[in-house]
Amino acid sequence: MNTVIENVSVIDNAQKFQDLLDIRENNTPYFFEKIFAAKSWSEKIIAKRKFKLLKKIHNQIESMLYEDEKICFLTSGVQQSFVESIFLGNLAYYINRRAFICTTHRIIIIQISVGNKPMSLLAQIDYAAIDKIESKLTGKCKIKFKNGKTSIFSNMPKSDRIAIKEVIDFLRGTFNAEAPENAGFENLCPNCFIKIEGYPAKCHTCNKEFKSVAKAAWLSFIFPGLGDLYLGSHTVFAVIEMLVMIFIWVGYFAPEKGEEPRGLLEYFIGALIIIGLLHTFAGLGTRLIARKGIYPVK
Known part of the structure; x- marks a missing residue:
């Protein structure tokens, strides 16, 4: 080159x-x-x-x-x-x-x-x-x-x-x-511009490390936006996504005024639903983003 x-x-x-x-x-x-x-x-x-x-x-x-x-x-x-x-x-x-x-x-x-x-x-x-x-x-x-x-x-x-x-x-x-x-x-490798097959951990030519598709997806499953922040390609959207999820979780666990506290089982089932829907959806979305190409470890 x-x-x-x-x-x-x-x-x-x-x-x-x-x-x-x-x-x-x-x-x-x-x-x-x-x-x-x-x-x-x-x-x-x-x-x-x-x-x-x-x-x-x-x-x-x-x-x-x-x-x-x-x-x-x-x-x-x-x-x-x-x-x-x-x-x-x-x-x-x-x-x-x-x-x-x-x-x-x-x-x-x-x-x-x-x-x-x-x-x-x-x-x-x-x-x-x-x-x-x-x-x-x-x-x-x-x-x-x-x-x-x-x-x-x-x-x-x-x-x-x-x-x-x-x-x-x-x-x-x-x-x-x-x-x-x-x-x-x-x-292509973002560092030496050689063709990259699949999504390896590092470039076989320049030895520079790449970010992991699996890690990005799991981070967003653990907490939506975290995997996108790890990829670093759209930090503003990642922060907004994380703030929205914080608002959702705080709103879920904080009872409204005059509302009777829910039982532990009810909280647990509701949390599973949120994780099963929103967290899984976020993890899959981040996986799609991570597979768009090769993200370098800065």
Whole structure:
């Protein structure tokens, strides 16, 4: 991977995306005229958003690139999952925001915050692993892999959904090599950017430790929000969840004025119901979040 790229300061120094259009790709790893292709008024608005995104994440992108890798396209969206929307609700939108970077070798996927700040989770998709890509009328971009799995992304501008399909179809056609068996959405080490299989305790290359899926799930089962706090990807939501649960438990054990104290058995049965419903639900939700990628131990 590249650790230093010459002239990367051109992005930091640029005030608007038009400042980058005259820069030749041999000076940077970017095809700026393709990334910021904007003819219509609406496309210029999208290009401005991409410029703001690139300003925030270009250092992360450049640290991940291979020696001869070039960037052809950039957009952002939300990685969608029906199961996650049930367990996580609106939180799913915030943890599933992704930047999509189409390069000459692969698609790099970076988790981003609402403010476009790069976060912990990194992934890639090998072009050879893609069976086809579809732009849906419902506003979704659907990637079907040769292993039978599917990834769906929403909140992506229509022009970008069309453009990314054309870019991926073109680049996919340039790769004749067969994809590795079961290749699809591949998690990367947040430290050395090597592909990670499963959810190991540490990276086999850089030896950096990762956070445990099981530990995160059990912590949230013990007390909702605790596992999310351990993962560290959405601390504010974790604290809110913990405060809500404290309120629920205090409210359960504190009798109202004039109310007769409940018996020990009644308290016990009620507590089991709360744990069985809320704590189990929280544990399963945290498990889904923990399996979104590889979380580094800071």
